[in-house]
Amino acid sequence: MAEAAPASVRRPGKGQLWLEFAAFYILAPVALYFLLPYIDLYVAIAGTMIVGLVLLHFTDGYEWRHLRDAGSLRGLGPTLAWTGILTAVVLTVVTLWIVPERFLILPREQPVLWIAILALYPWFSVLGQEIVFRPLFFYRYGHLFPSDTARILVNAVVFAAAHLFFQNWIAPLMTFGGGLLFAWVYQRSQSFPAVFLMHWIAGGLVFTLGLGRFFYHGAIPQ
Numbered sequence: 001m002a003e004a005a006p007a008s009v010r011r012p013g014k015g016q017l018w019l020e021f022a023a024f025y026i027l028a029p030v031a032l033y034f035l036l037p038y039i040d041l042y043v044a045i046a047g048t049m050i051v052g053l054v055l056l057h058f059t060d061g062y063e064w065r066h067l068r069d070a071g072s073l074r075g076l077g078p079t080l081a082w083t084g085i086l087t088a089v090v091l092t093v094v095t096l097w098i099v100p101e102r103f104l105i106l107p108r109e110q111p112v113l114w115i116a117i118l119a120l121y122p123w124f125s126v127l128g129q130e131i132v133f134r135p136l137f138f139y140r141y142g143h144l145f146p147s148d149t150a151r152i153l154v155n156a157v158v159f160a161a162a163h164l165f166f167q168n169w170i171a172p173l174m175t176f177g178g179g180l181l182f183a184w185v186y187q188r189s190q191s192f193p194a195v196f197l198m199h200w201i202a203g204g205l206v207f208t209l210g211l212g213r214f215f216y217h218g219a220i221p222q
Contacts, residue, residue: 011060017140017141018144020140021141021144024052024132025137025158025161025162026161028162029158029162029164029165032044033164036165045124045125045128046128048128049127049128052131052132052136055136056131056135056139059139062139066190067135070193072190072192073191076185076189076191079185079194080194080197080198083181083198086181087181087198088205088209091202091205092209094170094174094211095209095210095211098170099210099211102210102211102213103210104208104209104210105210106208106212107208114207117207118208121200121203121204122199122200125203126196126200126203127196129159130192130195130199133155133158133182134182134183134186134195137151137155137158138155138186138187138190148187151183152183152184155179156176156177156179156180159178159179159183160172160173160175160176163215165217165220166214166215166217167221168214170214174211174214178198178199178202181198182195182198182199
């Protein structure tokens with residue numbers, strides 16, 4: 001059973017929800033694009049996540065156990081396996097095509113940094129992104145769109161747009177593809193642990209295989 005919204009909380013109308021959606025998924029990425037030289041990326045992610053969590057608290061029907069529901073992974077093993085293999089194959093091909101000289105550069109030349117990235121990346125980057133782009137998007141704003149297909153497509157588009165600040169074509173293109181997979185799995189399963197793991201695996205592969213420079217804010221042209 002879903003938890004009922006507190007009686008004192010007025011359910012937001014569509015106008016308010018559209019304004020929130022525009023602020024989160026359009027204005028915030030635009031602001032990040034122009035303000036990144038002056039703000040810390042991880043502070044921006046954390047701040048956005050906190051605001052997203054506050055909004056989720058006041059979203060009718062949302063339950064906090066959803067974020068830690070390991071039981072939601074039951075039956076998703078084959079899906080996680082084939083999406084992981086597909087991601088590895090695509091990223092390997094792209095790396096060997098675009099930057100073959102950087103293939104496996106981190107594990108080969110900086111193994112300590114590579115391990116640190118794999119360990120810290122999910123908590124400083126993936127967690128905040130997934131809260132905002134999956135449960136917040138689908139629970140609070142999903143009904144603004146007319147169909148499951150529209151929700152998945154819009155989710156992938158805004159997820160990719162949030163990576164335009166890297167100022168290269170690889171990041172938004174890759175995150176659009178990843179966003180389609182993450183949104184499709186979340187739409188079907190409502191499993192936050194599943195999309196968290198998928199994003200962690202995809203990001204780990206990006207930095208392992210050699211595409212990390214396209215997803216590292218320190219490499220953005222000044």
